Amino acid sequence: MDGGINNPGVVAFIDALLDGRLRLGQTVKQDELCELLEMSLSPLRESLTLLEAEGLIQVRKRMGVAIFYPDVRFVGSTFQFREFLEAEGLRRFVPRVTDEWVQSTAEAHLEIIEYVRQVNDQRIFAKPVKALEQAFHGAFIGAFDNEQITANYQRLMQKMYLLRLINLDAVNAVNTIQSMREHLQVLDALKERNVDGAVDALQRHVRGVLHRTLTR
Amino acid sequence: MDGGINNPGVVAFIDALLDGRLRLGQTVKQDELCELLEMSLSPLRESLTLLEAEGLIQVRKRMGVAIFYPDVRFVGSTFQFREFLEAEGLRRFVPRVTDEWVQSTAEAHLEIIEYVRQVNDQRIFAKPVKALEQAFHGAFIGAFDNEQITANYQRLMQKMYLLRLINLDAVNAVNTIQSMREHLQVLDALKERNVDGAVDALQRHVRGVLHRTLTR
DNA sequence: GCGGCGCAATAAATATATTTAATGCGCCTA
DNA sequence: TAGGCGCATTAAATATATTTATTGCGCCGC
Numbered sequence: 001m002d003g004g005i006n007n008p009g010v011v012a013f014i015d016a017l018l019d020g021r022l023r024l025g026q027t028v029k030q031d032e033l034c035e036l037l038e039m040s041l042s043p044l045r046e047s048l049t050l051l052e053a054e055g056l057i058q059v060r061k062r063m064g065v066a067i068f069y070p071d072v073r074f075v076g077s078t079f080q081f082r083e084f085l086e087a088e089g090l091r092r093f094v095p096r097v098t099d100e101w102v103q104s105t106a107e108a109h110l111e112i113i114e115y116v117r118q119v120n121d122q123r124i125f126a127k128p129v130k131a132l133e134q135a136f137h138g139a140f141i142g143a144f145d146n147e148q149i150t151a152n153y154q155r156l157m158q159k160m161y162l163l164r165l166i167n168l169d170a171v172n173a174v175n176t177i178q179s180m181r182e183h184l185q186v187l188d189a190l191k192e193r194n195v196d197g198a199v200d201a202l203q204r205h206v207r208g209v210l211h212r213t214l215t216r
Numbered sequence: 217m218d219g220g221i222n223n224p225g226v227v228a229f230i231d232a233l234l235d236g237r238l239r240l241g242q243t244v245k246q247d248e249l250c251e252l253l254e255m256s257l258s259p260l261r262e263s264l265t266l267l268e269a270e271g272l273i274q275v276r277k278r279m280g281v282a283i284f285y286p287d288v289r290f291v292g293s294t295f296q297f298r299e300f301l302e303a304e305g306l307r308r309f310v311p312r313v314t315d316e317w318v319q320s321t322a323e324a325h326l327e328i329i330e331y332v333r334q335v336n337d338q339r340i341f342a343k344p345v346k347a348l349e350q351a352f353h354g355a356f357i358g359a360f361d362n363e364q365i366t367a368n369y370q371r372l373m374q375k376m377y378l379l380r381l382i383n384l385d386a387v388n389a390v391n392t393i394q395s396m397r398e399h400l401q402v403l404d405a406l407k408e409r410n411v412d413g414a415v416d417a418l419q420r421h422v423r424g425v426l427h428r429t430l431t432r
Numbered sequence: 433g434c435g436g437c438g439c440a441a442t443a444a445a446t447a448t449a450t451t452t453a454a455t456g457c458g459c460c461t462a
Numbered sequence: 463t464a465g466g467c468g469c470a471t472t473a474a475a476t477a478t479a480t481t482t483a484t485t486g487c488g489c490c491g492c
Contacts, residue, residue, distance in 0.1 A: 004269025030444070042258065042476050045445085049262045050269055053220025055364070062443055062484050077362040084304065084365075146293040148271070149300075152368055246474070258446050261475085278454050278473055 003151030005158060009047025012037040013056075017067070017162060024165055025069035033065060054155060056162070070163055075214070078159050083206040085153055087199050089140035090186075094195045096143065105139075106187045108132055113180050120173045129176055136183055140202075163213055175212045182208055219367030221374060225263025228253040229272075233283070233378060240381055241285035249281060270371060272378070286379055291430070294375050299422040301369055303415050305356035306402075310411045312359065321355075322403045324348055329396050336389045345392055352399055356418075379429055391428045398424055 004010065013033075016022040021036055028036070034044055048065065051057045055074070058066045068074070112132055116125045134157075141153045164171050182205035189197035220226060229249075232238040237252055244252070250260055264281065267273045271290070274282045284290070328348055332341045350373075357369045380387055398421035405413035 002269075003271075004265065007265060007269070029442095040476055041478085042261070045258070046262050046265045049220065049223065050265050053218075053223070053266055053269070055219075055367075059444085061445085064443080073363070077364045080360070080362050081364050081368075088300065088304075144296070146296055147289070148293045148297050148372075151271075152297075156364075245472095256446055257448085275474085277475085280473075 003155055004050045005151070005154045007047050007050055009037065009039060009044055010050050012039065013047065013051060014158060014162070017165065022067060024067055024162070027060075027064050027066045029064040054159070056159075070166060075163055075166075075210070078156060078163065079206060079210045082153075082156050082160065083203060085149065085156070086137060086140050086206065087202055089143050089149075090199055090202055091195055093140045093143035094190065094193055094198060097139075097190055097193075099191070101139070102187055102191045105136065106184060106191075108135075109180050109184050109187070113177050116173050116176050116180070122171055122173070122176075125173070125176065126171075129180075132180075167213060167215075170212050170215065178212070179205070179209065219371055220266045221367070221370045223263050223266055225253065225255060225260055226266050228255065229263065229267060230374060230378065233381065238283060240283055240378070243276075243280050243282045245280040270375070272375075286382060291379060291382075291426070294372060294379065295422060295426045298369075298372050298376065299419060301365065301372070302353060302356050302422065303418055305359050305365075306415055306418055307411055309356045309359035310406065310409055310414060313355075313406055313409075315407070317355070318403055318407045321352065322400060322407075324351075325396050325400050325403070329393050332389050332392050332396070338387055338389070338392075341389070341392065342387075345396075348396075383429060383431075386428050386431065394428070395421070395425065 013022070016036060017024065022028070030041060030044065030048075034041055037044065048057065048059055052059055056068050058068070060066055070078075109132065112125075112128060116129065119125050137157075141150055144150070182201065185201040186198050186205065189201050229238070232252060233240065238244070246257060246260065246264075250257055253260065264273065264275055268275055272284050274284070276282055286294075325348065328341075328344060332345065335341050353373075357366055360366070398417065401417040402414050402421065405417050
């Protein structure tokens with residue numbers, strides 16, 4: 001079960017948004033989407049139901065496909081849900097975390113901070129940073145050992161990456177390094193098996209991401 | 217945003233399962249599903265992607281549509297997720313609950329217990345019981361005031377009703393009355409604004425439902 | 433001149449036809 | 463007789479054609 005996250009049409013749609021071929025808030029005809037995503041109408045429409053269920057589009061008779069534009073409520077509920085899932089996942093992760101994991105994850109963070117500082121180009125550091133973020137946050141969610149929670153979380157994170165489109169300026173080296181430093185604070189508390197401290201640090205991090213997402 | 221819960225094809229599919237026209241674990245051809253659900257192939261396939269994303273079916277080349285049969289892991293993860301969401305919703309609900317709500321909800325429970333005892337026929341009491349359950353549990357989830365959590369919860373509950381199909385004998389008057397009594401214990405704690413007591417009672421209830429779902 | 437009704441245009445929704453792919457059976461060969 | 467290759471069958475996947483529905487514009491009537 002992948003929660004529909006790997007549906008080819010959904011992936012193509014998200015990619016088109018991320019690389020600017022589609023814009024948040026835009027309305028496009030189904031025919032235009034077919035061309036843009038290089039797929040035929042039938043498989044496209046099968047994906048549109050998924051995107052609509054996720055709240056990412058609305059299919060409107062005669063009007064076409066209206067791509068969502070995240071309002072304050074949407075951003076808020078996405079972050080609230082994320083914080084809630086990760087915080088509880090983290091609580092469950094603490095008793096099973098190993099010193100080795102904390103150690104190697106912390107080292108990976110120190111290395112990537114240096115890497116981001118040096119290349120200083122979002123197009124280059126984006127990919128390794130994303131991989132590290134997924135390993136970091138994914139570890140907490142994995143502690144639920146619950147495929148349905150994992151599927152929901154992956155859909156949430158897909159939305160999180162779309163929310164960055166609101167304010168692309170914020171996706172820069174300074175903010176990325178700040179994020180990695182916040183991760184390190186979680187790791188510091190994890191090293192001591194300090195549950196409440198780790199959860200506090202995680203909440204500060206998620207709220208930091210929210211703030212940086214919305215602040216110009 | 218309704219999370220795809222109201223998609224006509226999805227509704228028709230769930231209804232077909234609930235009234236026995238389809239069975240858990242069965243594999244059916246898409247053509248057969250078209251006939252059974254009285255819809256054409258195109259809209260059916262648009263719904264199949266939703267059902268597959270929910271883990272309720274697998275569409276297999278050449279084989280047809282394989283309807284899931286809930287294994288222990290699936291049941292466990294569904295109940296775990298539900299308990300987790302409701303417990304946290306309940307915590308947030310306590311500070312805003314009114315005496316009037318507790319009072320009227322408790323009365324509704326006492327009335328329905330008497331009603332179930334008298335009619336003693338699942339086909340008759342199922343509907344009002346379901347409405348009361350939704351009002352009761354929905355109040356907790358509503359306390360999040362988060363449309364994405366609400367959408368996820370509704371999908372979870374849709375699955376919960378399907379899980380009853382594993383053991384239809386368990387859907388009887390005795391078990392229903394037991395469920396309503398467990399609700400009343402939550403309400404007792406709520407009346408005192410006893411957060412931990414209410415959460416404990418809710419967890420006992422969810423675990424009771426799980427036990428009754430699996431026990432013959 | 434203003435208001436309403438109807439028609440035409442457009443695009444979504446659905447039904448159908450075609451293509452693709454997978455499986456199993458049978459035949460041929462070693 | 464056994465093993466493998468190929469063809470035929472079946473059903474999913476996709477592409478296309480048709481139908482339905484909505485919107486806007488224009489014409490007619492009041």
